[in-house]
Amino acid sequence: MSGSRRVGAAIGLLSAGVALAAAQLVAAFVSLNSSPMAAVGEAFIDAVPPAVKDWAISTFGHHDKLALLIGIGVLLAIFSVLIGIGSVKRPAVAYVGLIAFGAIGVLAAVTRPNADKLAVLPSLVAVAAGIGTFEVLSRTEHREAETFSYDRRRFLTSGIALAVAAIAGASLSRLVGSAGRKATKSRAAFRLPKATDVPRAPSNVDLGVPGLSPFYTSNADFYRVDTALIVPKLDASDWSLKIHGMVDHPMELTMDDLLQREVVERDVTLTCVSNKVGDVLVGNARWTGVLLRPILEEAKPHPNADQIVTRSSDGFSAGSPTKTVMDGRDAMLAFGMNGTPLPLEHGFPVRVIVPGLYGYVSATKWVVDMELTTFAAYDAYWVPRGWDQKGPIKTESRIDTPRSQASAGEVPIAGVAWAQHKGIAKVEVRIDDGPWLEAELSPLDTVDTWRQWVYRWNARAGDHTIQVRATDKTGYTQTGHETPPPPNGATGWHTVTVSVA
Numbered sequence: 001m002s003g004s005r006r007v008g009a010a011i012g013l014l015s016a017g018v019a020l021a022a023a024q025l026v027a028a029f030v031s032l033n034s035s036p037m038a039a040v041g042e043a044f045i046d047a048v049p050p051a052v053k054d055w056a057i058s059t060f061g062h063h064d065k066l067a068l069l070i071g072i073g074v075l076l077a078i079f080s081v082l083i084g085i086g087s088v089k090r091p092a093v094a095y096v097g098l099i100a101f102g103a104i105g106v107l108a109a110v111t112r113p114n115a116d117k118l119a120v121l122p123s124l125v126a127v128a129a130g131i132g133t134f135e136v137l138s139r140t141e142h143r144e145a146e147t148f149s150y151d152r153r154r155f156l157t158s159g160i161a162l163a164v165a166a167i168a169g170a171s172l173s174r175l176v177g178s179a180g181r182k183a184t185k186s187r188a189a190f191r192l193p194k195a196t197d198v199p200r201a202p203s204n205v206d207l208g209v210p211g212l213s214p215f216y217t218s219n220a221d222f223y224r225v226d227t228a229l230i231v232p233k234l235d236a237s238d239w240s241l242k243i244h245g246m247v248d249h250p251m252e253l254t255m256d257d258l259l260q261r262e263v264v265e266r267d268v269t270l271t272c273v274s275n276k277v278g279d280v281l282v283g284n285a286r287w288t289g290v291l292l293r294p295i296l297e298e299a300k301p302h303p304n305a306d307q308i309v310t311r312s313s314d315g316f317s318a319g320s321p322t323k324t325v326m327d328g329r330d331a332m333l334a335f336g337m338n339g340t341p342l343p344l345e346h347g348f349p350v351r352v353i354v355p356g357l358y359g360y361v362s363a364t365k366w367v368v369d370m371e372l373t374t375f376a377a378y379d380a381y382w383v384p385r386g387w388d389q390k391g392p393i394k395t396e397s398r399i400d401t402p403r404s405q406a407s408a409g410e411v412p413i414a415g416v417a418w419a420q421h422k423g424i425a426k427v428e429v430r431i432d433d434g435p436w437l438e439a440e441l442s443p444l445d446t447v448d449t450w451r452q453w454v455y456r457w458n459a460r461a462g463d464h465t466i467q468v469r470a471t472d473k474t475g476y477t478q479t480g481h482e483t484p485p486p487p488n489g490a491t492g493w494h495t496v497t498v499s500v501a
């Protein structure tokens, strides 16, 4: 690369960096997802084909969002280098480039479902800051006829000063993020009420086998799946839930209204429809909240309102069958998870939990709206993206240990099995295509929770294949037929190969 191109590339990168940092800083005051990076990222998440989302979750797991931000960052860096190089001969290229990026940022920010009134601001400031940077740095160049030169010292000092300002601005934006602070404070101040209806789990519900998932998944280890690049930051004191649509009595519930009701605790195992056989998008927690059925009985849904659509503050929606929510199971509005207020990333202040339904059709986090409607009239978030309208959880089982290696002798093969709202009746393992052998089960907590299982295996040296299958209390045994998660959940037997030494 010639000297002029290198300088052009550096100017491009620095202009983009300063622009983004300025945007980030302004977004901290407006709303975090109005920053161009976040807005474009979230718009991208909404727009990508389901297969890509599936691929991202399976490839990056919990880091899918970080991977997306890094991807956008790398793309932006490439474009800004190209634009910077292009602007050496024609400065207009830089203006056009920066304005085009600004326009994309503005468009993405204002079309977010929870867009703030000032959502255009961060991208506009970004364009101004980018152009300003470009101007300052370009002035260190001297173009005379065919020769290009630049004031190296001035370029370096202004470049470094701008880079430092960008980094400082971006860091400052983290500190001043007022919405985030307010939500964190609100959560810290939220006192989980004492539940009056608290069923106990059997004392020996945890088999205590090393390597086996604990019966209760800790909040820190609980999987997280959502479309929110920036976790919505809500304040419990201004939270409310509107219940409307095909109901006789529309209502709006505040947090105080919820806390006036009977508070219950329930153990429910949550599962993501995107979970591949053997994967980790499943977790069991004790939820604190209020039951949904009595609330809906007060709202009086019309008899033909067969779908309950719940919406989050960030525009996600899930549609559950009214019949399922009202059939007596412990569908709830939860504000507590394993004895603490809901963590922000798991839906603070309130989320929906419906035992037996995959998360995408029921478990709306940051829920603010509940509309009674019909399946014919409305498709919730994931339906137009290729997933079934209805998502009952499939009976499944997983081997947690051993996963790859073991020493000869007695080896506990152990894992979890779930068939929410049906209950697990039996788990069997099979070694090297031998007969199916019945595993020992942990005592049943409720039909809405998973069960641990263990089979004590006398392992001999060599490579072995281990498989597992569960039977639920309806008598259904998991099919060995392998299908991927779309459109309504994976099937097949979890199979691991273990080498025994």
Ligand SMILES: Nc1nc2c(c(=O)[nH]1)N[C@H]1C(S)=C(S)[C@@H](COP(=O)(O)O)O[C@H]1N2
Pocket (backbone or CB within 6 Å): 222, 223, 224, 225, 226, 227, 228, 270, 271, 272, 273, 312, 313, 314, 316, 345, 346, 347, 358, 359, 360, 362, 363, 364, 365, 366
């Ligand atoms: N607001 C909101 N709620 C949501 C989602 C989402 O994208 N946005 N994803 C759903 C899906 S697909 C699943 S599997 C569960 C996951 O809940 P968790 O992240 O607390 O484990 O949340 C559900 N609730």
Ligand SMILES: [Mo]
Pocket (backbone or CB within 6 Å): 225, 271, 272, 273, 274, 358, 359, 360
């Ligand atoms: Mo999910």
